[in-house]
Amino acid sequence: MLFALGQPVAFAGLLLAFLLALLIRAYAVRLTARSLGLTHEREPVTPRLREDVDPFGAVAAAVGGAGWGKSVSVDEVPRFRGRGRAAAVFLAGPLAVLLAAQLFFLAFVLVYPDAFGLSALRLSDVLRGQFGGDFGAQFLLAVACGLTGFGLLALVPMPPLDGFGALWSAQRRPGPGMHGYRLWFEEKNIGVVVLLAFSFFPLGQPLLLLPLDAVGTLSLRLWG
Template sequence: MLRALGHPTSLAGLLLGLAAAVVAGQLAQRAIGWLLRVRFAPSEQAGALRYVDPFGIVAAAIGGVGWGTTLRPAGRARAGAGRACLCLLAAPIGAAAAAAACLVGYVADGGSRATVAAVTVGDVLPGALLPAGQAVLLCAGLEAIAIAILLLVPLPPLPGWRVLCTLVRPTLGWQRVQFQLEERNIGVAILLAISVIPPSGPGPILVRILDAIVGAILNAAA
């Protein structure tokens, strides 16, 4: 997002997309948890901080796409594995819903559907040369849908990783992998590395991968 500092409307849109994706994700998790009677582990933070993941903010600032905190179902009983997975997957679904709302708003404000299908997060990071309202909504929608896809990646601390942990039997080998990725923060290190490398050229590895997936989804939906 630092690349968008020269374009305040684009920066505002990217920040809006990040906030909307994180908040909508948690709201969706709470709604599904209430329906399925799944309890969540208590948050370590209070107020607005319960949405903030420091590493996710760093990734967003440097690479353009980051993440916030998501709710973790309490307990590890395998009998409730299916319900726990649904609660975890509600986070990317909520983020995708926020993205859809922003993109629909962009089109309703006079934006082109062809632009939605053709433009990606990597394209708007340096700034979107559009009217202010359209720039904010387009950037927010692209950021939110990129986050929705990112949340499915099976690396901690993302929900995709927790889904994998819920489904995998805890063998000794798996516990070693889990220790390395979670307790030693290797999973976070991998996410931060691909959010930064390479620092120049067409953009970080993570943004390019997400752009390819987002482009395919928006082309299919257009």
């Protein structure tokens, strides 16, 4: 987001996108867990600051353009009702955020059909504020791309991201390799270190944006 400070409207859209993504993810995860019978019916589904915001994820969003929420431990999601239900809890957040992104893309093309060609942009261009246009168009596109970046990053199967929880839950019995992976990348925080390093370097075009560009730019092409 910091690279977008030169475009205040785009910066505001990216900031709103990150906050919305945190809220949507929190609701989706808790609603899915409750509807699948994995938590008590009286368990609140409202967002909780301490449980939903990851300071490192916020730093990554500010510097690299895409961040993440507080990780949900695989130990907190029971698998007694099946691996599929447990994996669904972890996938619910990212997928709900990506769905919300598509709604903002739809709003963008409906309100600003002739604003500018999305086919000429990459996801990283928007996440770094390197695009122009009407203020309203900038704002809607920034929100849509910010949500897309958050959702796609969350699907990466690396702790502390939701994709790891889905991968772990989908296995009948995680083997020694998975336990070692979890030990180093979750408990020893190697995953956070790697993600932060990819968010900072190289300056101007963080490595974190490369895989997001490979997939996220497709959304721009589809709507363009």
